Amino acid sequence: MTEQEKYLEENLAKVRARMEDAARRAGRSPQEILLCAASKTQSVETVRLASRLNIDLFGENHVQELVEKYDAGAYNGKPAHMIGHLQTNKVKQVVGRAALVHSVDSPRLMAALEKEAAKKGLCQDILIEVNIGEEASKSGVAEEELWALAEDTQQTPHLRLRGLMAIPPVNQDDAENRRQLQRMYRLFCSLAEKHYPGSQVDILSMGMSGDYENAILEGATIVRVGTAIFGARAYPAGV
Numbered sequence: 001m002t003e004q005e006k007y008l009e010e011n012l013a014k015v016r017a018r019m020e021d022a023a024r025r026a027g028r029s030p031q032e033i034l035l036c037a038a039s040k041t042q043s044v045e046t047v048r049l050a051s052r053l054n055i056d057l058f059g060e061n062h063v064q065e066l067v068e069k070y071d072a073g074a075y076n077g078k079p080a081h082m083i084g085h086l087q088t089n090k091v092k093q094v095v096g097r098a099a100l101v102h103s104v105d106s107p108r109l110m111a112a113l114e115k116e117a118a119k120k121g122l123c124q125d126i127l128i129e130v131n132i133g134e135e136a137s138k139s140g141v142a143e144e145e146l147w148a149l150a151e152d153t154q155q156t157p158h159l160r161l162r163g164l165m166a167i168p169p170v171n172q173d174d175a176e177n178r179r180q181l182q183r184m185y186r187l188f189c190s191l192a193e194k195h196y197p198g199s200q201v202d203i204l205s206m207g208m209s210g211d212y213e214n215a216i217l218e219g220a221t222i223v224r225v226g227t228a229i230f231g232a233r234a235y236p237a238g239v
């Protein structure tokens with residue numbers, strides 16, 4: 001076993017143990033919660049290594065990285081999800097590769113995804129991203145805009161709405177973090193209760209290295225963990 005493999009394995013054991021503990025505290029089965037490895041900036045080789053370990057799926061932020069790693073077979077057949085902000089002109093490269101798009105946040109993007117999925121004759125699973133902290137710097141729809149966008153999915157036969165995603169604000173106290181995550185869970189339940197035709201609302205994607213345990217306590221079904229698995233990211237100069 002290489003040093004890197006050992007490092008990843010040890011990190012994953014810790015993350016999995018904490019996930020299980022949080023699930024137990026919440027009275028949930030650990031099997032209900034999937035671990036998405038947020039692999040932005042990680043190389044094809046690193047992702048290939050990680051794909052043999054205890055990770056359920058991978059999440060990419062940049063279309064170029066998704067394409068590169070997917071086409072190289074780095075995910076080893078495990079699902080790859082698009083978790084970063086997606087530009088309309090890049091949907092071509094995403095539909096057919098990403099099993100789930102977490103970051104749908106505009107009617108325009110939804111229309112582009114529908115068009116591409118129809119063209120390729122497949123059904124694209126999507127989440128709507130909610131800007132739960134109402135931060136100007138973050139993408140995602142405001143809570144008030146969520147319902148109109150969700151209703152639009154009734155007019156997109158090649159998109160299947162699976163639930164919601166959020167990136168709650170960081171650097172705040174634990175109680176405030178829990179409140180934001182709770183608000184997401186309530187929105188998720190309200191969305192599921194709408195029973196929109198063609199939808200299957202069963203995924204709530206929230207929680208990162210700093211708050212995945214809280215997210216599990218508050219009902220997340222996918223946590224997206226980067227740093228706690230791979231270590232601190234080394235960004236190329238200028239990024």
Ligand SMILES: *Cc1c(COP(=O)(O)O)cnc(C)c1O
Nearest residue numbers: 038061083208209224225226227
């Ligand atoms: C980078 C990223 C993560 C993981 O963040 P860490 O703090 O490194 O765990 C999760 N979700 C999204 C959308 C990200 O961009």
